[in-house]
Amino acid sequence: MPxxxxxxxxxxxxxxxxxxxxxKLCKECFINVFETEIHHTVTTNNLFNRGEKxxxxxxxxxxxxxxxxxxxxxxxxxxxxxxxxxxxxDEGIKGYRDDSLETVKxxxxxxxxxxxxxxxxxxxxxxxxxxxxxxxxxGNCTYCGVFRRQALDRGAVRxxxxxxxxxxxxDDVAETVLMxxxxxxxxRLSRTxxxxxxTPSASNDPNSHTNIKRSKPLKYAYEKEIVLYAHHKNLDxxxxxxxYSPEAFRGSARALIKNLERVRPSAILDVVRSGEDMAxxxxxxxxxxxxxxxxxxxxxxxxxxxxxxxxxxxxxxxMASMEAHLAQNEVAAENGLEIxxxxxxxxxxxxxxxxxxxxxxxxxxxxxxKGQAFTxxxxxxxxxxxxxxxxxxxxxxxxxxxxxxxxxLNKNRPxxxxxxxxxxxxxxxxxVHNVTRG
Amino acid sequence: xxxxxxxxxKENAAALVVRTExxxxxxxxxxxxxxxxxxxxxxxxxxxxxxxxxxxxxxISFGVSSVILLHVLDHHLKNQxxxxxxxxxxxxxxxxxxxxVECLAQRENLLSQCQERYPDHKYASAPLHDVFSIxxxxxxxxxxxxxxxxxxxxxxxxxxxxxSALMKSLTSATARADVISTLRTRLIVQYAKxxxxxxxxxxxxxxxxxEKTLAETAKGRGFSLPWQIADGASPFGVTFNYPLRDVxxxxxxxxxxxxxxxxxxxxxxxxxNTQQPSMSSKxxxxxxxxxxxxxxxxxxxxxxxxxxxxxxxxxxxxxxxASESRCKLCSMPVSDGRFGIHGWGGDQQDGLExxxxxxxxxxxxGCTRSIPQAAASRNLSx
Numbered sequence: 001m002p003x004x005x006x007x008x009x010x011x012x013x014x015x016x017x018x019x020x021x022x023x024k025l026c027k028e029c030f031i032n033v034f035e036t037e038i039h040h041t042v043t044t045n046n047l048f049n050r051g052e053k054x055x056x057x058x059x060x061x062x063x064x065x066x067x068x069x070x071x072x073x074x075x076x077x078x079x080x081x082x083x084x085x086x087x088x089x090d091e092g093i094k095g096y097r098d099d100s101l102e103t104v105k106x107x108x109x110x111x112x113x114x115x116x117x118x119x120x121x122x123x124x125x126x127x128x129x130x131x132x133x134x135x136x137x138x139g140n141c142t143y144c145g146v147f148r149r150q151a152l153d154r155g156a157v158r159x160x161x162x163x164x165x166x167x168x169x170x171d172d173v174a175e176t177v178l179m180x181x182x183x184x185x186x187x188r189l190s191r192t193x194x195x196x197x198x199t200p201s202a203s204n205d206p207n208s209h210t211n212i213k214r215s216k217p218l219k220y221a222y223e224k225e226i227v228l229y230a231h232h233k234n235l236d237x238x239x240x241x242x243x244y245s246p247e248a249f250r251g252s253a254r255a256l257i258k259n260l261e262r263v264r265p266s267a268i269l270d271v272v273r274s275g276e277d278m279a280x281x282x283x284x285x286x287x288x289x290x291x292x293x294x295x296x297x298x299x300x301x302x303x304x305x306x307x308x309x310x311x312x313x314x315x316x317x318x319m320a321s322m323e324a325h326l327a328q329n330e331v332a333a334e335n336g337l338e339i340x341x342x343x344x345x346x347x348x349x350x351x352x353x354x355x356x357x358x359x360x361x362x363x364x365x366x367x368x369x370k371g372q373a374f375t376x377x378x379x380x381x382x383x384x385x386x387x388x389x390x391x392x393x394x395x396x397x398x399x400x401x402x403x404x405x406x407x408x409l410n411k412n413r414p415x416x417x418x419x420x421x422x423x424x425x426x427x428x429x430x431x432v433h434n435v436t437r438g
Numbered sequence: 439x440x441x442x443x444x445x446x447x448k449e450n451a452a453a454l455v456v457r458t459e460x461x462x463x464x465x466x467x468x469x470x471x472x473x474x475x476x477x478x479x480x481x482x483x484x485x486x487x488x489x490x491x492x493x494x495x496x497x498i499s500f501g502v503s504s505v506i507l508l509h510v511l512d513h514h515l516k517n518q519x520x521x522x523x524x525x526x527x528x529x530x531x532x533x534x535x536x537x538x539v540e541c542l543a544q545r546e547n548l549l550s551q552c553q554e555r556y557p558d559h560k561y562a563s564a565p566l567h568d569v570f571s572i573x574x575x576x577x578x579x580x581x582x583x584x585x586x587x588x589x590x591x592x593x594x595x596x597x598x599x600x601x602s603a604l605m606k607s608l609t610s611a612t613a614r615a616d617v618i619s620t621l622r623t624r625l626i627v628q629y630a631k632x633x634x635x636x637x638x639x640x641x642x643x644x645x646x647x648x649e650k651t652l653a654e655t656a657k658g659r660g661f662s663l664p665w666q667i668a669d670g671a672s673p674f675g676v677t678f679n680y681p682l683r684d685v686x687x688x689x690x691x692x693x694x695x696x697x698x699x700x701x702x703x704x705x706x707x708x709x710x711n712t713q714q715p716s717m718s719s720k721x722x723x724x725x726x727x728x729x730x731x732x733x734x735x736x737x738x739x740x741x742x743x744x745x746x747x748x749x750x751x752x753x754x755x756x757x758x759x760a761s762e763s764r765c766k767l768c769s770m771p772v773s774d775g776r777f778g779i780h781g782w783g784g785d786q787q788d789g790l791e792x793x794x795x796x797x798x799x800x801x802x803x804g805c806t807r808s809i810p811q812a813a814a815s816r817n818l819s820x
Contacts, residue, residue: 045783170784181651182742184749195783220784256731260656263722264612266807267656269784273803274660276783280773281664281753319739326741327457 008033016232019224022265027232034229038070038217039078045195047215048163050081055161057152058086058107058115060100063167065107065237066226067218071165072111085159086111089151090119091144092127103238110236118155120147124402126409134409139318141250143409146401150393153212161212168216171223171257174268177275179253183322190279193272195219222268224261248319454692457740463696470685470693474510477669477681483518483526492527495630495638495676496559497534497622500548500706502690504641507682509701511639512556529559529639532629534622536566538598539605540614545706552704562629566618569625570597572632579766579800580624613808615723616657620768620805627674627769637677645687645736647680648746649728656724658779659804661756662770668751673764673771683747686740687733765802767809772802779806 003013004024012026018033025033042048056071058064068086075082088104090097101117108115121127124147132140156164173193180189191197198213218226230237260267387393388400395401442452444462446469452460456469486492496511498504511529518525533549536542553561570580584600595603601621608614630638642650647667654663665673672678682690694701736743755771756762762771777800779785801809 041783177655178652181655181746181750184745186749186752252735256652256727259727260724263724263727264610264656264807266658267724270658270803270807271656271660272784273658273782274655277661277773278655278663278753281661281756283752283754319742322745323739323741326745330457330741330744 016228019222019228019261020265020269031229031232034221034225035070035073035077038221039074041195041220042074042080042217045215047165047196047217048080048082051083052163053083053085053159053161054163054165055085055087055152055156055159056113057164057166058088058104059167060088060103060107060238061167062226062230062235062237062239063169063218063223065103065235066230067165067167068107068111068113069233069235070229071217072113084111084113085161086113086115087152087155087159087161087164088115088117089148089155090117091148092120092129094129100238103236106236116155116159118151118158120151123147123151123154124406126406131409134412143405146405150391150400150402153393156212163213163215165215165217167218169218169221169223169226170268170272171254171261173216173219173275174271175250175253175257177271177278178256179249182249182253186282187284189275190282193275193279220269220272252319453696456689456692463698466693466696470506470689471510471513473684474507474681475514477679477683478511478514480679481527483522483524486526488524493530493633493635494527494679495626495633495635496529496531497626497638497640498531498549498552499533499641500545500704501641502694502705503643503646503682503687505552505701505704506690506693507639507641508552508556508559509697511681512558515558530633530635531559531561532626533561533563534566534625535563536618536622539566539601539618542706548704548706555704564625564629565598566621566625567597567601569621569628570600572625572628579764579769583766583799583801608808609810611721612657612723612725615725616804616808617767619725624769627672627676630676635676637679638672640678640680641682642680643682643685643687643690644744644747645732647683647750648735648743649725649732651746651750652731653724653728654804656728657804658807659768659770659802661773661803662768663750664753664755665770667747668753673755674769684744686736686743688736688740763800765805766800767805768802770802776803777801777806779803779810 006012006014006026006029007023008025008029012028014024014026016025016027016030017023018025018030048054054071056064056068058068068084071084074080075084086104086108088101090101104115104117107113119127128140128144131143135143152164152166156162176192177189180186180192196213196215198211229235257268257271260271264270386395386398388395388403389398390403391400393400393402397404399407442460444450444452444465445459446461446465450462450464453463454461454466456466461469481492481494496504496508498508508529508531515525515527515529531549531552549561549563553559570584581600584604604617605614608617626638629635651663651667654660654666659666665678667680669679669683670677694705732743756773762773763775764770765772765777776782799806
């Protein structure tokens with residue numbers, strides 16, 4: 001059998017089975033197609049402005065390395081006129097970050113881009129290894145994700161950058177769509193499908209770190225193609241997964257995405273499309289303009305889940321706790337409905353069959369909530385974005401998620417940060433401090 | 439397990455544990471019936487005028503769910519009749535025969551056995567290819583689609599030939615399953631209108647609706663989910679209701695096993711449980727994947743399954759969707775004329791020829807994924 005020619009140039013021998021559509025391409029055409037598609041994403045979404053300084057969130061992994069390489073190539077080829085720099089966050093995970101940061105440092109030389117590395121310890125006083133030591137391996141991805149989100153924005157401010165691009169790929173976005181369906185989180189589903197997000201400034205301070213634009217130029221690029229591109233371009237990247245496993249929802253969604261891709265290669269893209277379409281159907285989304293304008297930039301996530309690590313080996317954690325919570329609600333709702341019916345007759349004399357006063361109040365409340373759910377199309381409550389009172393970061397709560405997490409961490413570690421009013425106590429505290437430090 | 443007393447009646451021994459509650463056979467039966475009848479509130483006797491019978495269509499596949507739905511509703515109607523002397527609705531039971539396009543171990547005479555057991559309802563059977571011959575306003579678009587695909591240029595093909603030509607053009611197991619279920623839904627809606635039914639009662643369990651949510655998302659049909667999961671108006675002029683939406687699949691299986699007299703002879707052999715999950719991805723469909731996935735989720739996390747369905751039911755159809763143009767295959771309203779798989783962020787081709795050719799085919803994103811030939815044939819010739 002003669003070698004199959006490339007489906008595009010029809011001259012070279014096809015060596016690559018393109019993951020996205022299973023077309024057979026030669027190396028040059030594949031690289032060209034891959035780059036052209038990213039260029040297409042950048043231009044049709046007007047991601048960049050001429051003269052803009054853009055920080056690439058770089059981890060040394062395949063996604064951000066490919067992003068840096070492609071953006072450098074495209075910036076030169078199509079003259080975007082943007083200034084590209086690298087920004088790395090050191091979570092403080094021994095054996096994971098040490099090596100990958102070395103990779104980023106080499107990348108900085110290879111691509112001739114300035115690099116800044118910011119550590120969690122520098123920003124929060126905690127490395128991830130220390131966090132894990134304290135909270136265990138369950139749920140540590142939440143800390144990591146929350147801290148990283150802010151870390152990039154804080155880093156961007158230090159560098160005087162208003163725009164951060166990240167290496168999120170189509171697999172990541174599809175995974176997030178399925179994960180949010182599984183978690184029943186419609187508002188987040190609608191926010192995370194957007195290619196551009198921003199943390200709109202809640203203050204007038206131009207240096208505030210709440211006014212950073214985020215975008216994902218690789219949003220429509222398949223993970224497998226990113227790996228192929230890195231391989232054929234001989235890119236220097238660090239391939240290891242985070243040693244802490246992902247929480248169950250994400251792990252579960254990721255496994256599903258992989259299986260879907262095997263059955264129908266276009267499925268990843270199809271999930272992304274569904275996610276974009278469904279974002280418009282979430283009640284309250286785009287309400288201000290009657291759903292007509294899609295130009296509105298969604299607010300960025302305060303918390304963007306964990307990292308994209310890929311094995312779903314731990315099956316417990318969040319799924320189990322959410323299950324327990326939901327099951328409790330169901331029981332309460334059922335009892336609550338019964339209470340409401342009997343209330344008509346007994347006129348305020350509430351008697352829960354199982355236990356007394358407090359429970360029936362709680363159940364009554366839950367019952368009403370469920371009662372509303374029966375009338376279809378209840379709009380989820382609108383989040384009002386404000387600023388964290390501690391750190392000034394954009395938050396829907398009074399205290400942002402990072403500060404809440406930090407508070408719980410710090411509570412359990414005697415430290416010199418504890419403020420004490422009386423001198424006596426300060427002395428004793430100081431001793432304790434010395435002991436623990438020493 | 440049998441040593442435990444039933445948590446509700448406290449008298450009988452529990453036969454199974456339902457969402458942490460040990461229940462006896464009788465209380466479990468009541469539990470399932472209550473969940474279904476709660477969803478049938480709009481069809482109470484007081485909501486129907488004595489001189490005008492409300493008719494609803496119940497499509498039956500002889501799977502566990504649809505047979506149990508018929509069984510419970512038969513009971514419901516008998517109760518209504520006993521209490522008020524009349525019923526709030528009548529049922530028309532329709533079996534769509536897909537044996538010409540998919541291999542199912544179908545037992546003989548299931549429909550007549552059902553009729554014998556529940557004689558108060560009307561029964562009908564229709565082959566899938568009827569979707570090409572029942573005259574309706576939407577009917578033309580479907581014929582147009584098949585002839586446009588240029589499969590066989592003769593205009594006077596029989597409905598059977600049209601169906602098999604369409605099926606032959608599909609290249610994957612997922613596409614075949616997708617098109618069969620789309621055509622089946624179309625036929626059921628056509629039949630409902632033809633027989634004057636105001637709505638369709640679907641047998642989907644909670645688990646099935648959750649499967650459907652993720653499967654349709656994976657097929658690029660996220661836009662049509664509000665019409666596929668929620669109770670109420672459908673875009674087809676009849677209402678859709680899912681009375682089993684609060685019952686898990688494993689609960690239905692348990693109900694079937696505990697039924698007395700047994701319902702087992704009414705099921706067809708290929709009940710989902712015995713199906714071998716074929717691991718060759720060639721024959722696996724997206725629906726299979728989701729079925730396997732939720733089978734495992736349902737085992738340990740039943741409330742998460744219900745939560746998926748509850749959440750998805752809150753999606754709102756886009757405004758003015760009733761007047762929007764429809765997909766020629768699935769008949770779903772497509773917002774802003776976004777037909778085809780080109781011309782959005784995820785489409786990386788700049789060519790506008792693809793776009794306009796594809797848009798003119800009038801297939802939605804999901805249907806274009808299943809029937810790419812329609813677009814391809816144009817592109818090659820043009």
